[in-house]
Amino acid sequence: MLKLNSLQKSIILILLVVWALVNIFPLGVMFISGFKTTREIFMDPFGLPKKWTFNSYVKAWHVANFAAYFKNSIIVSLVSIVLILFVSSMGAYVLARFDFPGRRLIYLYIIAGLVLPVRLAIIPIFLLIRSFRLNDTLFALFLVYTAGGISFSTFLLVNFFENIPVDLEDAARIDGAGVFRIYWQINLPLLRPALATVTIFNFIRVWNDFFFPLIFIDTDAKKTIPLGIQNFFGEFDIQWDLLFGALNIAIIPIIIFFLILSRQFIAGLTEGAIK
Amino acid sequence: MVAAKSIYKRYSFLWMLVPALAIYTMLIAYPFVSSLALSFFKWPGIGPKEYVGLANYKNVLTGYMSREFYRALGHNVIFFILSWLTGIIPGLIFALFLSAGIWGTNFFKTLFFIPNTLSIVIVGFLWSLLLNPQWGFINQALKIVGLGVLAKPWLGDTTLALPTIILVNAWRSMGFFILTFLAGIVGIDREMFEAARIDGANEWQIITKIIVPQLIPIIGTLTILKVIWSFNVFDIVFAMEGTQAGPAGSTDVLGTLFYRIAFGGLGSSDVGMGLGATVVTLIFLIVFPISIIYVYLVEKRTKAG
Structure with a gap:
């Protein structure tokens, strides 16, 4: 794109490396400290551990309810994403492919949610969930995350439908297929790239969320990772090996997941905001 | 029938x-x-609601809650301004760097995006360890390179705490800004560059006269997003300074103020769902007009293809 001489290129490369170090440094410190004892962390913060030990991980895993936090985070993400995909793709199908009175108005009503920060409505949501007796259950989280994902997902899918030819549907309709079957068998497979974007966008949103578990979940065994780690920090203030172990357990899986699917992640998260 | x-x-x-x-x-x-x-009722969360008209608004805007409210609002405004300066400008510069066709671009792209995939609270906890005054890596590192005078109690100082939190936030979100700008730069028609070069433009002029003007819509969208995010900030303050948003309330934002009023109780001059709803409605009134512009822009751009 830009035509630069080699001096300019070298300067740019140096600045990129510096920023890369600013990114890596905190994560590297965290990673390595997770293999140290508390004593080593304090005495020799920059050195490598004398003996690499997994003690802090084992301790963090057992002392805190990490196995439960992990399981809860996975369940909540999976259920919410499946619900979002199903509900939004059906809705998007109707909005994109059929004409009926009020179609445009309903579409605008749904995408208005793109800019309503859900947490601003938290008091009535909290009261509603409480009146269903769903507070302190994972169901509360399924519902809130599904509701919060509908606007963006429907918006993206409606737009994507415009790239899918209608002819395939007409052929199926002549064969007598019902509306749901046409959606399920013909459109859903063609929607796959958009469904992937929707999945990743919502996965990051749900997996990393702290606010709704904070409001809804009290029982330790029902906490997700971000909320679980919060108490952990309150309780083990001085056992720094445990703290770093816990942070590593929380962070490393998501980084590995990202490195495997980095292109889809970047597309999912940047399109989520700009598209 | x-x-x-x-x-x-x-x-x-x-x-x-x-x-x-x-x-x-x-x-x-x-x-x-x-x-x-x-927001027009007085209600502790259970029992009957009492209609109070605009009393909650009066209390928040001019009454006994107003000092806390305006302090928090001011912090949100500071959050927006500083996070714009530390997010949009370096984001644009690094995106330009990455568009220069230098070796390792894909590697840098992936690396820069990593912090953005992490939970905000977890980033907050990690940095509060790194910034810890006794041990903190940051202070230790400053001492080693001979800048020990700069070693500060970053999160314990009333003037430093908020800017420190904003910088940590910038660390996490930079990748998002870089890659969004990069996508915009890559989308610019290359022929415009060639035409400008034939007319004798240098690379600096190409950046300032072609690339930046072409990116104005993206800058606009990102600015709007920054406003929405800045007025809803909560997690990072909560993680680094707790619900009290210390030291001495110097990092209190509308999000933490609201949380204390509606759910926390402790340390707030008043508690209640009605008063909490009032604060939320006021946040909404600030963010909503800006949000409308955002939806309009997104709609327009999607229609344009």
Whole structure:
């Protein structure tokens, strides 16, 4: 794109490396400290551990309810994403492919949610969930995350439908297929790239969320990772090996997941905001 | 009867829209309206609600809550300004760097994006360890390179705490800004560059006269997003300074103030769902006009293809 001489290129490369170090440094410190004892962390913060030990991980895993936090985070993400995909793709199908009175108005009503920060409505949501007796259950989280994902997902899918030819549907309709079957068998497979974007966008949103578990979940065994780690920090203030172990357990899986699917992640998260 | 049946048949596909519409209405649309209504009542969360008219607004805007409210609001404004400066400008510069076709671009792209995939609270906890005054890596590193005078109690100082939190936030979100700008730069028609070069433009002029003007819509969208995010900030302050948003309230934002009023109780001059709903409605009134512009821009751009 830009035509630069080699001096300019070298300067740019140096600045990129510096920023890369600013990114890596905190994560590297965290990673390595997770293999140290508390004593080593304090005495020799920059050195490598004398003996690499997994003690802090084992301790963090057992002392805190990490196995439960992990399981809860996975369940909540999976259920919410499946619900979002199903509900939004059906809705998007109707909005994109059929004409009926009020179609445009309903579409605008749904995408208005793109800019309503859900947490601003938290008091009535909290009261509603409480009146269903769903507070302190994972169901509360399924519902809130599904509701919060509908606007963006429907918006993206409606737009994507415009790239899918209608002819395939007409052929199926002549064969007598019902509306749901046409959606399920013909459109859903063609929607796959958009469904992937929707999945990743919502996965990051749900997996990393702290606010709704904070409001809804009290029982330790029902906490997700971000909320679980919060108490952990309150309780083990001085056992720094445990703290770093816990942070590593929380962070490393998501980084590995990202490195495997980095292109889809970047597309999912940047399109989520700009598209 | 026949007509009703045929209408039913004609619109029978509509049931597929019902689940999305029902969940969205019940848990997003209705709560927003309900929250607005609640702001006219006094209500501790259980028992009967007492209608108080505009009393909550009066208390927040001019009454006994106003000092806390304006302090928090001011912090949100500072958050927006500083996070704009530390997010948009370096984001644009690094995106330009990455568009220069230098070795390792893909590697840098991936690496820069990593912090953005992490939970905000977890980033907050990690940095509060790194910034810890006794041990903190940051202070230790400053001492080693001979800048020991700069070693500060970053999160314990009333003037430094908020800017420190904003910088940590910038660390996490930079990748998002870089890659969004990069996508914009890559989308610019290359022929415009060639034409400019033929007319004798140098690379600096190409950046300032072609690239930056072409990126104005993206800068606009990102600025709007920054406003929305800045006025809703909560997690990072909570993680690094707790619900009290210390030291001495110097990092208190509307999000933490609201949390204390509606859910926390402790340390706030008043507690209640009605008062909480009032604070939320005021946040909404600030963010909403800006949000409308955002939806309009996104709609327009999607239609343009």
